[in-house]
Structures are given as C-alpha cells and as structure tokens.
Amino acid sequence: xxxxxxxxxxxxxxxxxxxxxxxxxxxxxxxxxxxxxxxxxxxxxxxxxxxxxxxxxxxxxxxxxxxxxxxxxxxxxxxxxxxxxxxxxxxxxxxxxxxxxxxxxxxxxxxxxxxxxxxxxxxxxxxxxxxxxxxxxxxxxxxxxxxxxxxxxxxxxxxxxxxxxxxxxxxxxxxxxxxxxxxxxxxxxxxxxxxxxxxxxxxxxxxxxxxxxxxxx
Amino acid sequence: xxxxxxxxxxxxxxxxxxxxxxxxxxxxxxxxxxxxxxxxxxxxxxxxxxxxxxxxxxxxxxxxxxxxxxxxxxxxxx
Numbered sequence: 286x287x288x289x290x291x292x293x294x295x296x297x298x299x300x301x302x303x304x305x306x307x308x309x310x311x312x313x314x315x316x317x318x319x320x321x322x323x324x325x326x327x328x329x330x331x332x333x334x335x336x337x338x339x340x341x342x343x344x345x346x347x348x349x350x351x352x353x354x355x356x357x358x359x360x361x362x363x364x365x366x367x368x369x370x371x372x373x374x375x376x377x378x379x380x381x382x383x384x385x386x387x388x389x390x391x392x393x394x395x396x397x398x399x400x401x402x403x404x405x406x407x408x409x410x411x412x413x414x415x416x417x418x419x420x421x422x423x424x425x426x427x428x429x430x431x432x433x434x435x436x437x438x439x440x441x442x443x444x445x446x447x448x449x450x451x452x453x454x455x456x457x458x459x460x461x462x463x464x465x466x467x468x469x470x471x472x473x474x475x476x477x478x479x480x481x482x483x484x485x486x487x488x489x490x491x492x493x494x495x496x497x498x499x500x501x502x
Numbered sequence: 503x504x505x506x507x508x509x510x511x512x513x514x515x516x517x518x519x520x521x522x523x524x525x526x527x528x529x530x531x532x533x534x535x536x537x538x539x540x541x542x543x544x545x546x547x548x549x550x551x552x553x554x555x556x557x558x559x560x561x562x563x564x565x566x567x568x569x570x571x572x573x574x575x576x577x578x579x580x
Contacts, residue, residue, distance in 0.1 A: 313545060313548070314507070314548050314549070314552065315548060315551075315552070316544065316548050317547075317548070319547075320543075320544040320545075320547040320548050321543075321544045323533075323543060324543065324544070359542065359544060
C-alpha cells in the first residue's frame with residue numbers, strides 16, 4: 286500500500302506517450318516544450334547547481350553538444366534552482382573550468398516540470414531532482430528514460446548511443462541488440478506469423494534461430 | 503517575464519536584433535528565420551513569441567513579419 290502511494294506521488298511519464306507539456310523559465314528566456322518540435326530533445330535534470338557531480342556532468346554534456354546537434358538533437362537541462370543561480374554557475378564553470386555551457390537550463394523553482402516528469406524521488410531527496418534523462422522525438426513523444434541516483438554521474442557515450450539507436454530504428458524499422466554501436470548489425474523484426482517464421486531462415490539473414498536474426502544496414 | 507530578445511529597457515538584445523533583421527525583406531516562417539539568423543529553431547520560436555507580445559513583429563498564418571514599430575527599431579539599431 287505504502288509503495289503504491291509512493292509510485293503515484295512520483296508520477297512517472299510513459300514511453301511512447303506525448304511528453305508532458307510545459308512552459309518554463311530558463312537561462313534562454315521562457316521556453317515551451319513545443320518550441321522543440323521538429324528536433325530530438327534530450328531533457329535532463331540535475332540535483333543542484335554548484336555541486337561536484339552535477340558540474341562534471343554539465344561539462345560532459347557541453348562536450349557532446351556539437352555531436353547532438355549533428356544528430357538534430359537539442360539539449361535542455363533542469364534543476365529546482367533559480368535563473369540567477371544557473372547563470373552564476375554557468376559563469377563559474379566557464380571561468381574556472383574553461384567550458385562554456387551552450388544549452389538552456391530550466392529554473393524549476395516551484396517544481397512544476399519536475400513533478401510532471403517524476404524527477405523528485407523522496408527517498409533520494411524531498412527537494413531536489415534526481416538525475417533523469419528523457420529522449421523526446423521530433424513529434425514530442427518520449428522514446429527513452431534514464432533515472433540515476435544523486436551519487437552517480439551519467440555516461441555521455443550511452444546517451445549518444447541511445448540517440449543513434451533510436452534514430453536508426455526510426456529510419457530503418459529495425460531494433461538494435463545489446464551493446465549496439467553504429468556500424469554493427471541490427472535486429473530484423475521477428476516474424477509475425479508461422480508462415481513468416483518458416484520463411485525467415487531462407488531470407489539470407491544471419492540467424493541464431495527464426496526469432497533472432499541480424500543484418501548489416 | 504524574462505525576454506531574452508529584449509532587455510528590461512525595451513531595446514532588443516543582439517539575438518533579438520538578428521531575428522528582426524532576418525525579417526527585413528519580408529515575412530518568414532520560424533524555420534526560415536532560424537536559418538537566416540543562425541539561431542536554433544527553439545530559440546527563434548521563443549523569441550518571435552516575445553517580439554510579438556512586445557509589438558515588434560506580427561504573425562500571419564504561421565509566418566512573421568516586422569510591425570511598423572519593429573521596422574523603426576531596426577532602423578534605429580543600425
């Protein structure tokens with residue numbers, strides 16, 4: 286019973302559904318989720334400005350910014366700190382670590398966006414967001430979600446790999462196997478009928494069995 | 503409300519001027535403004551919304567053009 290109440294309180298978004306809409310104050314002015322339509326969006330949260338793990342993550346996100354742009358992907362950060370705090374922190378990172386933060390950061394002081402996206406996990410912190418990543422496609426649907434604890438910085442290579450995998454799936458109508466990287470074979474969609482299963486092994490794919498076949502793109 | 507395209511005294515910021523100048527030759531869609539002004543589309547959409555509220559641009563069927571006030575501002579901003 287207690288666990289059910291906690292899950293309802295967190296209010297997690299759902300893969301495949303439209304991402305919860307918002308209009309939020311950011312370091313780039315007031316932005317709406319709909320402003321990002323037509324491009325992929327990586328919306329991510331961090332617990333707090335001027336904290337060590339978050340700072341390493343912001344530097345890392347900045348370093349993959351150009352790679353994301355090549356993939357028609359925008360980056361949008363969020364914490365429950367104010368715009369002034371974000372600006373001060375960005376300027377501190379640029380001055381002390383020589384890294385310019387190029388993407389907007391939501392100042393979610395009233396936790397409106399954080400609550401919509403299930404970013405507040407009371408067992409981690411009652412006031413700060415955990416480390417979430419939402420990959421939102423050009424039509425505004427949530428395609429992937431990552432939730433990391435306050436203690437653990439995220440892996441940028443995985444975020445890039447995730448974007449590549451989802452865009453490959455959309456373009457070629459395939460799935461991607463474990464540890465897939467661009468250039469690796471992809472998974473052929475499994476047969477939907479007994480007849481297709483019978484014919485699958487004759488179609489020239491590299492198959493372990495009728496339901497697990499790979500192909501090169 | 504924070505308006506990145508306009509400073510508190512009502513003057514356009516450099517990104518605001520870039521958006522207004524992109525409209526100098528006629529109405530454009532946000533996508534075309536993004537290309538001409540070399541700004542990300544999300545930023546252009548947000549900026550045009552604010553410039554419209556400030557009376558500097560007008561929206562017609564999804565495209566944007568300079569208002570008379572916007573034209574005067576561009577001239578003064580040169």
